[in-house]
Amino acid sequence: MRLRAISNFASASASASETEPESESDSQNHPGNRNHLTSRAGPDFSSRLSDELLLNVFSKLPKSQLVSNSLVCKRWCRLSGKLVRAVKVLDWEFIQSGRVSYRFPNLIDVDIVQAGVKSCRNSGILLSSKFVSVRLDSCKFPRESFVKKEEFLDSQVIDKGVRTLAEGCCNLKRVSLINVSELGLRSIAEECEMLQEMELHCCDDFALKGVSGCRNLQILRLVGCVPGVYSSLISDIGLTILAQGCRRLLTLELVGCEGSYDGIKAIGQCCQMLEELTLCDHRMEGGWLSALSYCGNLKTLKLQSCKSIDVSPGPDEHLGFCPTLEELHLQRCQLRDKQGVRALFLVCGAVRELVFEDCWGLDNNTFAATSICRSIRFLSLEGCSLLTIEGLESIILSWKHLIRLKVVSCNNIKESDITPELATLFADLKELKWSPDSKSLLSSGLAETGVGQKGGRSFRL
CATH class of the missing domain: 1.20.1280 (Monooxygenase)
Structure with missing residues (x-):
C-alpha cells in the first residue's frame, strides 16, 4: 500500500513539473521534495x-x-x-523460553525432534532420512552411529520444554517428540486434551506409561531404531503398556521396534478399534504373525523395509486368520523366505487389495503363494524385476474378482509373451496401468481386444 x-x-509530481514552471520559493514546498x-x-x-x-x-x-x-x-x-497452524522447531531455546506459544498462539501441529538433538548448525553435512534430519559435525567421523546418546538433550530438559509447550499450546492435535520421558508425556496428556496424533522418537518402554493419559489419541508412530542414526528399545513390555493405555487407537506404526507374539496379541486384544497397522524394519521374534488374528477390526496391514517376514511362523493350524483385512502392502521388503511369505498370505487370505513395491526375492515361486487370496480385486506390482509373465498369468487368471491391475517397472515381464487368455482378461478390467519397461507399448498384442474402448474402463501406459 x-x-x-x-x-x-511521484508520477503525479513528475507530470506537474513538466507543465508548470518552478520558482525557487515553490521548490521548497514542491510535492517532489x-x-x-x-x-x-x-x-x-x-x-x-x-x-x-x-x-x-x-x-x-x-x-x-x-x-x-x-x-x-x-x-x-x-x-x-x-x-500459522504447524511449525517445525530447530532451536530448543525457542521452546524453553515459551516464545513458540507467544509467536504462534493457534498452533495445532508441532515438531521438536530436530531441536532435541545437539547438532552443529554451521555444518554443511545434513543427514536426512524418512524419520529425522540432523546436521553432523565432520570432525567426529568415523563412528558407528551418526547420533550418539550423549548428543541428545537430557530427558529432564526435554520434559521441561515439553511442559512449557503444552501449557502454551493446549489446542495441539499433533506433536512429534524425541527422548521424552513419562513425565513429559503426562504433561502433554494433561494439558492437550484434543491431541489425536503423536510421533515418538528414541523413547524407552516405560516412557509409554505417559501416553495412557491421551484419551483421544488415535494415530501413533513409535520410532525405536533408525539404523546408523540412533537406537532405542521398544519391546513387548512397551507394546503391552501402550495397548492397555491407548484403547482408542485407529492407526499404529512401529518403526525399528522389537517384540513378539505377546506384544502384538496385547495390541489386538486391547486396541479393538485398530484399523491400520504398519511395521517398518521390524525386529519381531518368530511366531508374531499368528498374533494378528487378535486384531479383530484390522483393515490395512503394511510391511515396509523388513529384512524378513517371520523367521519361524509355526504350523498352519496355529496361524489364525484376519477376516476383516482389506489391504496388504509390501514395500521394500525381502521376500526370500518362502515359509514366512506363505504364512503371511495364509493369515491375510481375505485381503482384496495387494500391493508389491520394490520387494527383493519376489519371483514366480514366491508370487505363487498369493493364490491363497481368492478375493483380490486390485493388484499392484512395481519394481518386481524377477517376476515373469508366466508367473503373473498363472495366478491372476484364477482371480475371478480382479478388476484393477497395475504393472510398473517389472523388466522381466515381456509384451511378446502375452497370451490370448491374458489379453481377454485385460479387456475385461475396469482399470489397467501397464508399463513393465520403458519400451512397453502394448499395441500389437492387444490391437483387437477393445482395451480402453468399453464404457467405464480406462487404460493408461
Whole structure:
C-alpha cells in the first residue's frame, strides 16, 4: 500500500513539473521534495483496518507470503503468527523460553525432534532420512552411529520444554517428540486434551506409561531404531503398556521396534478399534504373525523395509486368520523366505487389495503363494524385476474378482509373451496401468481386444 501511494504520488509530481514552471520559493514546498514526500507517505493506512479484517485478508494469501508479511511491522507479525497452524522447531531455546506459544498462539501441529538433538548448525553435512534430519559435525567421523546418546538433550530438559509447550499450546492435535520421558508425556496428556496424533522418537518402554493419559489419541508412530542414526528399545513390555493405555487407537506404526507374539496379541486384544497397522524394519521374534488374528477390526496391514517376514511362523493350524483385512502392502521388503511369505498370505487370505513395491526375492515361486487370496480385486506390482509373465498369468487368471491391475517397472515381464487368455482378461478390467519397461507399448498384442474402448474402463501406459 505504501509503495503504491509513493509511486502514484511521484508520477503525479513528475507530470506537474513538466507543465508548470518552478520558482525557487515553490521548490521548497514542491510535492517532489524528499522531506515532503516522506511525510505524505508516512501514515500507515492499514492501521484503520481492524484485526479481524486484516486476518481475513491474510488468510486469502498464499502461505509462503506469511513470512514476508510478518516483517512489515509488529502488528502484522502478531497477526501473521495467528494464521500459522504447524511449525517445525530447530532451536530448543525457542521452546524453553515459551516464545513458540507467544509467536504462534493457534498452533495445532508441532515438531521438536530436530531441536532435541545437539547438532552443529554451521555444518554443511545434513543427514536426512524418512524419520529425522540432523546436521553432523565432520570432525567426529568415523563412528558407528551418526547420533550418539550423549548428543541428545537430557530427558529432564526435554520434559521441561515439553511442559512449557503444552501449557502454551493446549489446542495441539499433533506433536512429534524425541527422548521424552513419562513425565513429559503426562504433561502433554494433561494439558492437550484434543491431541489425536503423536510421533515418538528414541523413547524407552516405560516412557509409554505417559501416553495412557491421551484419551483421544488415535494415530501413533513409535520410532525405536533408525539404523546408523540412533537406537532405542521398544519391546513387548512397551507394546503391552501402550495397548492397555491407548484403547482408542485407529492407526499404529512401529518403526525399528522389537517384540513378539505377546506384544502384538496385547495390541489386538486391547486396541479393538485398530484399523491400520504398519511395521517398518521390524525386529519381531518368530511366531508374531499368528498374533494378528487378535486384531479383530484390522483393515490395512503394511510391511515396509523388513529384512524378513517371520523367521519361524509355526504350523498352519496355529496361524489364525484376519477376516476383516482389506489391504496388504509390501514395500521394500525381502521376500526370500518362502515359509514366512506363505504364512503371511495364509493369515491375510481375505485381503482384496495387494500391493508389491520394490520387494527383493519376489519371483514366480514366491508370487505363487498369493493364490491363497481368492478375493483380490486390485493388484499392484512395481519394481518386481524377477517376476515373469508366466508367473503373473498363472495366478491372476484364477482371480475371478480382479478388476484393477497395475504393472510398473517389472523388466522381466515381456509384451511378446502375452497370451490370448491374458489379453481377454485385460479387456475385461475396469482399470489397467501397464508399463513393465520403458519400451512397453502394448499395441500389437492387444490391437483387437477393445482395451480402453468399453464404457467405464480406462487404460493408461
